[in-house]
Amino acid sequence: MTETPDSPQPSAPPKPKKKRRRWRPAxxxxxxxxxxxxxxxxxxxxxxxxxxxxxxxxDPNFVAFEAEHALAAPLPEDEDAAVRQVLDQLGIDEEPTDKFLYEQELEIQLDGRTLYANGETMTILDRGQRARPGxxxxxxxxxxxxxxxxxxxxxxxxxxxxxxxxxxxxxxxxxxxxxxxxxxxxxxxxxxxxxxxxxxxxxx
Structure with a gap:
C-alpha cells in the first residue's frame, strides 16, 4: 500500500530529557x-x-568625660568627713579605691573616675571615662x-x-x-x- 501525500508521517521518538542538576536549589x-x-x-x-x-x-571601648561642679561647703579637716561630704553632694554611693587630702585639696579615686575637690576655689572636677554601650x-x-x-x-x-x-x-x-x-x-x-x-x- 502506497502512502498518499496527505498521509501523516511517523513522529520522531522524543529526545530523552537531560537530568537537571538538583544540588543548586539545595x-x-x-x-x-x-x-x-x-x-x-x-x-x-x-x-x-x-x-x-x-x-x-x-578609644573604641571608652569615652572620656569631664564635668565641673560647685563645692557646696568648705572641706572638713578630717579626710573621711571630706570624702563623705563630696560623695553625698554628688549623690555617689560608692566606696573610693583611694583618697588623699592635703589642706583644702581632696582627691577621690573611684572605679573609672576621679574627683578633685578644691576648698579654696570651691569647685569639684569630675574626670573619668564611660564604657561605650554595645x-x-x-x-x-x-x-x-x-x-x-x-x-x-x-x-x-x-x-x-x-x-x-x-x-x-x-x-x-x-x-x-x-x-x-x-x-x-x-x-x-x-x-x-x-x-x-x-x-x-x-x-x-
Missing part, C-alpha cells in the same frame, strides 16, 4: 538559611572591626576575650563564612556565575590582599 536554600543565622554575628564583627581598625584615632561588648567578643566558650562560637562562625563564600560561587549558573564574570570578580577580590602584601612589604 545549596541556595542552605546558603540563605545560614546567611540569616549569622546576621547577628556578622553585625558584631563588622562594627567592632571598624572600631578597632582606628584604635590610634580614638560597642565595648562587641569588641570584647571580636577580640575573643571570652576565651574557651567563645572560641567554639567563633570557629563555627568562621566555618559558616567559608561555606557562604564557596557556595556563593556555585549557586548561579551561566554567564553570571563562575563560567562568566564570576571568576573575574573572584580574582579581583583575591588580588586585593595579595597586592597589599606585595606593596607594603608584608610582615618584617
Amino acid at each position: 545549596v541556595r536554600a542552605l546558603h540563605r538559611d545560614l546567611g540569616y543565622l549569622v546576621v547577628g554575628l556578622t553585625l558584631v564583627y563588622a562594627m567592632s572591626g571598624l572600631a578597632v581598625n582606628h584604635i590610634e584615632d580614638w 560597642l565595648r561588648l562587641a569588641n570584647w567578643l571580636h577580640l575573643n576575650r571570652g576565651k574557651k566558650a567563645w572560641t567554639v562560637v567563633a570557629d563555627g562562625y568562621a566555618i559558616i563564612l567559608l561555606f557562604l563564600a564557596t557556595s556563593g560561587m556555585l549557586m548561579i549558573p551561566g554567564k553570571k556565575g563562575m563560567r562568566g564574570r564570576g571568576w573575574v570578580l573572584v580574582l579581583i577580590g583575591a588580588a586585593v590582599p595579595i597586592a597589599y602584601v606585595v606593596l607594603s612589604g608584608g610582615p618584617s
Whole structure:
C-alpha cells in the first residue's frame, strides 16, 4: 500500500530529557538559611572591626568625660568627713579605691573616675571615662576575650563564612556565575590582599 501525500508521517521518538542538576536549589536554600543565622554575628564583627581598625584615632571601648561642679561647703579637716561630704553632694554611693587630702585639696579615686575637690576655689572636677554601650561588648567578643566558650562560637562562625563564600560561587549558573564574570570578580577580590602584601612589604 502506497502512502498518499496527505498521509501523516511517523513522529520522531522524543529526545530523552537531560537530568537537571538538583544540588543548586539545595545549596541556595542552605546558603540563605545560614546567611540569616549569622546576621547577628556578622553585625558584631563588622562594627567592632571598624572600631578597632582606628584604635590610634580614638578609644573604641571608652569615652572620656569631664564635668565641673560647685563645692557646696568648705572641706572638713578630717579626710573621711571630706570624702563623705563630696560623695553625698554628688549623690555617689560608692566606696573610693583611694583618697588623699592635703589642706583644702581632696582627691577621690573611684572605679573609672576621679574627683578633685578644691576648698579654696570651691569647685569639684569630675574626670573619668564611660564604657561605650554595645560597642565595648562587641569588641570584647571580636577580640575573643571570652576565651574557651567563645572560641567554639567563633570557629563555627568562621566555618559558616567559608561555606557562604564557596557556595556563593556555585549557586548561579551561566554567564553570571563562575563560567562568566564570576571568576573575574573572584580574582579581583583575591588580588586585593595579595597586592597589599606585595606593596607594603608584608610582615618584617
